[in-house]
């Protein structure tokens with residue numbers, strides 16, 4: 001398990017990659033609800049995709065020997081739909097995932113990943129399929145992701161990726177770590193409170 | 204870009220600062236917490252040596268892990284007990300009001316806050332739970348957040364968020380007898396898809412919506428998230444004010460009149476601009492049941508389970524998955540599908556009116572042999588009101604169990620679980636693989652009245668067929 005969690009500016013990520021195939025993979029599958037019974041996130045890495053893995057008896061991508069230590073996950077459409085539980089991205093992060101590339105992501109899941117410093121980038125259905133086939137065929141390939149250039153490359157191929165400009169800026173500048181940013185606006189928070197009728201007896 | 208909608212007005216009032224292209228900083232008027240998504244947030248606050256900024260704007264309850272057969276402490280499950288005592292400790296250290304075990308209002312967080320009058324029009328409401336969209340029924344902008352954001356709200360009463368687009372879903376007509384708010388929202392999700400709402404807030408409006416009670420509106424907004432929309436809302440009206448009047452945290456006296464004036468000004472203007480608009484007709488909707496593994500895989504009670512090959516290309520793969528997981532034969536009618544467990548409860552359908560509608564169906568009948576059927580009121584308050592009306596006796600006499608409030612088998616983080624490949628008729632909101640506590644368990648979503656009908660016949664039943672013999676028809 002990679003316990004060296006994202007911090008500060010995020011510009012490049014390099015490592016091996018593997019695919020989890022299927023549309024609409026929901027957070028209940030990423031981390032089944034029984035594992036939410038915890039007061040700390042620390043054990044979640046081992047429990048990622050627990051039920052799917054049990055079913056596949058060691059043949060699930062998260063169990064395959066060649067994927068151990070990989071950092072990049074390639075997924076399909078609407079990945080992370082379902083609940084708002086941050087346990088899902090936490091489980092992926094604690095297993096070692098640092099970058100997710102897919103056709104599309106559920107909104108809350110995307111936001112939760114961003115708040116942990118895990119970029120989620122998108123590409124077309126066709127490109128994702130090509131990428132998934134490639135990483136499947138050659139799990140040993142080392143990929144280099146460059147956020148500024150919105151690309152992921154190995155020594156032969158280049159894939160173009162997408163992310164909204166604002167999200168990209170947040171990752172590049174380290175502003176994804178929101179608490180500090182939010183607290184800087186102390187005065188304006190107070191001003192906002194003063195103008196909200198329901199906090200001032202509707203006067 | 205939308206303008207002059209309720210969403211725009213509330214957004215403008217709560218917006219603190221904006222960064223170019225990125226998310227804005229939004230003030231959170233009401234923050235709700237529960238035992239599952241808050242402990243790590245409190246730990247982070249303490250680690251960073253921060254304080255809870257405005258403890259009086261956060262309210263807590265316990266719901267997900269509480270056993271529903273017996274709430275005696277300590278809970279038999281040591282992990283559940285630890286989560287509960289962690290929340291109790293955090294609330295007491297940080298001076299947050301907790302409606303915990305033993306309180307008159309303990310219950311599912313999205314049932315608890317509205318019934319206390321905490322949820323009001325024009326607020327921003329956040330909670331570490333995706334079904335926070337429920338509170339939009341009051342004309343609040345309410346959305347689920349992750350634990351990092353729970354931390355941010357505790358520390359700053361604000362969070363970083365992007366403005367959504369607004370889609371108005373205009374519903375003509377009226378629901379027919381035996382067709383409920385649950386059927387309407389399942390129909391909407393089926394029509395627009397589980398991703399149809401990504402990037403949108405849904406405004407539910409039109410004659411059919413105006414006729415709905417507040418509890419029915421909560422059912423609709425609750426499941427906006429199942430259609431991909433992070434929040435759903437309904438413009439406040441007389442129904443809203445009537446529901447709120449006199450509740451514990453609702454404005455009183457002179458403030459009440461001022462509040463109504465303000466609330467009225469918040470509604471979407473007649474010339475409001477929406478990013479998208481869709482029209483549907485409620486009169487055409489039939490009782491709706493899901494057959495698959497996403498809430499979008501719903502069909503009317505009269506339809507057959509679809510053949511994946513005949514569906515639009517994009518739906519085929521997930522339909523194939525669903526067929527093999529659910530083990531229901533394509534082409535066969537959904538009506539008559541045998542069930543094992545019948546669950547009435549959850550933040551979608553665990554309110555008084557839900558229990559009343561179900562009780563009407565149950566009265567005078569018995570639960571079919573071999574069926575496990577149970578009712579879990581959404582909160583202590585719902586339970587007491589239902590008991591005053593004698594609903595518990597109707598259920599008990601029919602062979603239902605009558606439980607203590609909690610999330611129960613909606614997500615099965617407590618002792619209420621499916622076993623093996625059991626199939627449940629459930630009034631909850633998610634039919635994902637493994638959702639109800641067994642990795643192979645299967646869920647059919649439907650209205651509470653339909654769950655009641657399924658319990659009586661031991662199989663999926665058109666509830667309207669039971670009306671014929673009912674004194675309520």
Ligand code: SF4
Pocket residue numbers: 266267311312313332334549550551609610613614631632
């Ligand atoms: S009842 Fe179900 S959906 Fe609602 S808060 Fe509890 S677990 Fe979540």
